[in-house]
Amino acid sequence: MTTNDAKPMTRQISVKTEKLTRRFGKFTAVDRVSIEVYQGEIFGFLGANGAGKTTMIRMLCGLLAPSEGSGSVAGYDIYRQSEAIKRRIGYMSQKFSLYDDLTISENIEFYGGVYGLSRALIRERKEALIRQVGLEAFADKLTRELPLGFKQRLALGCALLHDPPIIFLDEPTSGVDPEARRSFWDLIYQTVALGKTVFVTTHFMDEAEYCHRVSIMREGKLIALDTPAKLKQHYGKSNMQDVFVALVKE
Amino acid sequence: MNAIEIKEFHKSYGTVEAVRGVSLEVKRGELFGLIGPDGAGKTTLLRAICTLLLPDRGSILVDGLDTTREVARIRSILGYMPQRFSLYQDLSVEQNLRFFADLFQVPEKERERRLEQLYHFSRLAPFKKRLAGALSGGMKQKLALSCALIHTPAILVLDEPTYGVDPVSRQEFWDILRLIREEGASILVSTAYMDEADLCDRVALFFRGRIAGVGAPEALKDRYRYPLYRLEAKDVRRLRDFFRSLPEVQSTQLFGDALHVSFKRPPDSRQWSEWQAASSGNLTTWSPQPPSIEDVFLALIGGEADGGESI
Amino acid sequence: MPHSRLLSIARKEFLHIIRDPRTLMIIFIMPVIQLVMFGYALNMEIQRVDLAVVDYDRTLHSRRLVEQFQGSKFFHVFGYEGPLSEAEKLFLTRKARVILAIPADFGKTWQRSVSAPVQILVDASDPNAATIIRNYCNQVIQLFNQRYGGQIPLPFEVRSAIWFNPDMKSTYFFVPGILALLLVMISALLTSITISREKELGTMEQILVSPVRPYEIILGKVIPYVFLAFMDGALILLIGIFLFEVPFIGSLPLLALLTTLYIITALSLGLMISTIARTQQVAMMIAVIATLLPTVMLSGFIFPIASMPELLQWLSYIIPAKYYLVIVRGIMLKGNTISQLLNQVFFLGAMSLVLLTVSWRKFSVNLEK
Numbered sequence: 055m056t057t058n059d060a061k062p063m064t065r066q067i068s069v070k071t072e073k074l075t076r077r078f079g080k081f082t083a084v085d086r087v088s089i090e091v092y093q094g095e096i097f098g099f100l101g102a103n104g105a106g107k108t109t110m111i112r113m114l115c116g117l118l119a120p121s122e123g124s125g126s127v128a129g130y131d132i133y134r135q136s137e138a139i140k141r142r143i144g145y146m147s148q149k150f151s152l153y154d155d156l157t158i159s160e161n162i163e164f165y166g167g168v169y170g171l172s173r174a175l176i177r178e179r180k181e182a183l184i185r186q187v188g189l190e191a192f193a194d195k196l197t198r199e200l201p202l203g204f205k206q207r208l209a210l211g212c213a214l215l216h217d218p219p220i221i222f223l224d225e226p227t228s229g230v231d232p233e234a235r236r237s238f239w240d241l242i243y244q245t246v247a248l249g250k251t252v253f254v255t256t257h258f259m260d261e262a263e264y265c266h267r268v269s270i271m272r273e274g275k276l277i278a279l280d281t282p283a284k285l286k287q288h289y290g291k292s293n294m295q296d297v298f299v300a301l302v303k304e
Numbered sequence: 305m306n307a308i309e310i311k312e313f314h315k316s317y318g319t320v321e322a323v324r325g326v327s328l329e330v331k332r333g334e335l336f337g338l339i340g341p342d343g344a345g346k347t348t349l350l351r352a353i354c355t356l357l358l359p360d361r362g363s364i365l366v367d368g369l370d371t372t373r374e375v376a377r378i379r380s381i382l383g384y385m386p387q388r389f390s391l392y393q394d395l396s397v398e399q400n401l402r403f404f405a406d407l408f409q410v411p412e413k414e415r416e417r418r419l420e421q422l423y424h425f426s427r428l429a430p431f432k433k434r435l436a437g438a439l440s441g442g443m444k445q446k447l448a449l450s451c452a453l454i455h456t457p458a459i460l461v462l463d464e465p466t467y468g469v470d471p472v473s474r475q476e477f478w479d480i481l482r483l484i485r486e487e488g489a490s491i492l493v494s495t496a497y498m499d500e501a502d503l504c505d506r507v508a509l510f511f512r513g514r515i516a517g518v519g520a521p522e523a524l525k526d527r528y529r530y531p532l533y534r535l536e537a538k539d540v541r542r543l544r545d546f547f548r549s550l551p552e553v554q555s556t557q558l559f560g561d562a563l564h565v566s567f568k569r570p571p572d573s574r575q576w577s578e579w580q581a582a583s584s585g586n587l588t589t590w591s592p593q594p595p596s597i598e599d600v601f602l603a604l605i606g607g608e609a610d611g612g613e614s615i
Numbered sequence: 616m617p618h619s620r621l622l623s624i625a626r627k628e629f630l631h632i633i634r635d636p637r638t639l640m641i642i643f644i645m646p647v648i649q650l651v652m653f654g655y656a657l658n659m660e661i662q663r664v665d666l667a668v669v670d671y672d673r674t675l676h677s678r679r680l681v682e683q684f685q686g687s688k689f690f691h692v693f694g695y696e697g698p699l700s701e702a703e704k705l706f707l708t709r710k711a712r713v714i715l716a717i718p719a720d721f722g723k724t725w726q727r728s729v730s731a732p733v734q735i736l737v738d739a740s741d742p743n744a745a746t747i748i749r750n751y752c753n754q755v756i757q758l759f760n761q762r763y764g765g766q767i768p769l770p771f772e773v774r775s776a777i778w779f780n781p782d783m784k785s786t787y788f789f790v791p792g793i794l795a796l797l798l799v800m801i802s803a804l805l806t807s808i809t810i811s812r813e814k815e816l817g818t819m820e821q822i823l824v825s826p827v828r829p830y831e832i833i834l835g836k837v838i839p840y841v842f843l844a845f846m847d848g849a850l851i852l853l854i855g856i857f858l859f860e861v862p863f864i865g866s867l868p869l870l871a872l873l874t875t876l877y878i879i880t881a882l883s884l885g886l887m888i889s890t891i892a893r894t895q896q897v898a899m900m901i902a903v904i905a906t907l908l909p910t911v912m913l914s915g916f917i918f919p920i921a922s923m924p925e926l927l928q929w930l931s932y933i934i935p936a937k938y939y940l941v942i943v944r945g946i947m948l949k950g951n952t953i954s955q956l957l958n959q960v961f962f963l964g965a966m967s968l969v970l971l972t973v974s975w976r977k978f979s980v981n982l983e984k
Contacts, residue, residue, distance in 0.1 A: 102470030
């Protein structure tokens, strides 16, 4: 990957964990995971349902306390400074984070308000967001009437409303068609182009190709971390699906 | 006679047309894939095949039997694995299997042999006593499949059996499906994973209640009209903007640090060097990229899904 | 600007309420239905009781006695010609609930000795009603005695007076009861459901990753329901006062103030429930068990606390509605002032404090548990 190396990359760390572990009773959902995510990067977290991706993301967002290990997000400690972290991250989960019984406009205003943005700022960003997602004619429609693809792009927009430097996306493309998925990824590329860091989980192995670097999780453990190209090259496979299988059988 | 024959099937829920006129044939002994995103209408179609829903219009024949009239006979020759894990989480693996054996009245004599067989290829034998709720995702799916197979159905219908399952378990699952096909069963399986199309004998690409294309996966890919290239660059985003503006370009898609570009006509080497110069050296490498089923899918639905989705 | 965050949550909650007209209808129609049910259908006053007269005497005196009964609006009097031995059939066929048997020598005895026995048979298959009917009969006979006999003055006279509800109207009882019931239901039930609904939908997760503080979430969610509960309370009071003519003697501001206290207690209970319940269904079940049943059964709303078994009497001490009922009845019917209700205020206040402290601590800003 000469292109990657040639690119001037500010190697500022956005997210860092060291032997981060989370147990639920006897079950270890995340087992000593250490990663470093750089600013401006799309960092993919791959794995099946139950591999520990969601637990990992929840610990980083301050929704779950780790059992062991250490971690920092935007330079703040995940144990002690979750308030500071919450102000600097955007989060969008696989379950829908928009209110179906609110209009598009009301949803945006609500999220703006929750982050304590001023009215003027909310109005300004709301208009920009509605334009970006292409929903000008539908601002006063109830969100439940929107197709899934639009909802997901809108949810991402809401998560970005307070202009956070780091965005966590938990299986954001679950269930949408390829067209909507690609336009969602276009939005992610636009976001990193602004210098933001995107941390994304997915169980679609082919989505790994969209990421700059991927880490693969299985049964709570990190089993690989590299660029998709290097992983494919290393295992001599043509796609990430086969890389995963090769990794497990290794 | 085909295993499943669908003619002009329509089904609406209120004002929502879930399936809008689908005609399809699943041949005997075939592993047939119904590929499409969520909300395409896959589950509706599969439920109708399993006599759980009635068509608004059109007809479905399973093994030559009409789904609206021969419900009992169809159910005895059909195995169905629903989308949601629909087994009893508080019963053990063995108890679940025996319950379904009772339900389908599998004769005592055959029962033990069939169970052994199912344990063998699902590799669930060591977990007989484990509660279904305590199985991993992949094992749950194998158990659900075993339950659907308990009465040795001639036709098997599976609704997104590999959704969210670990790639290794997914591969194992498809291996099992191929084994079942070797035994002579006909299989119809739905999936939202485009890449699973390659594992089927034939597939139907399903989108918004309609079929966008049917055929063997390789044949579908051969029909892809737009030469596809994988490009690398110093600044891939700038390169994308550059190619987007060209009239020869059909579509562009970022893949991490690479760019996929499909052209309306195959570009020649003169054009490549022109582009390299025009992008002031930004373009570094290019190589033909075989289209994936996803590319085919996108091209086929192109007209319909213009600009993402319509409201 | 934490205040705008709180307001955003409150505003959104209002929108949810408005967008769900079915729930809104239930909230405002339920009290009306309940009031009408209790006010008319489940009236505990007994009126026009069928009374069969078996008159063997047929004199002026016996006729006067029958007239006395006819004159009372409690009874619907009709004659029965058959033998008294078969009068039981009147009870079995529910043609009569009381039988007045006047013996053949009633008139003569009356004239001779001032007192003459008559027989009154009451159908006691409903013991409460039977007691009331017997009392009515005694009243009628007493009036008869006063009118036609009673030359001998008694050394003293027992006169019972019924205060605060001279007509013994049961609506006086039920309006405060329904007020107590609906306020607790809206406050506790709806609050716990709205929080568990967000947990179920996954939207709570989205709010929790923002810098919102727990008190902002809690207050923001609770404010719209306080408002709603107040509106509902006002509706019940208006219907009670204007439709059922329940008097309002005391101070309205005092009632509003103490109602706020009661609502806070109920909301704290709702919050408590929401910290335990993860789904709407569980929240609903716990809330019904914790609010609806105790308020109806144990607060003194329908069954007097004094006549309950001792264990239930003890249990009634932790039912907020018990205290609120005393407050509402006291202010509305008796014109109580705050100094007479300090006991109730203390109990409600203490209960709120305990519940709030516990739920505050248990309401987590993360997804643990």
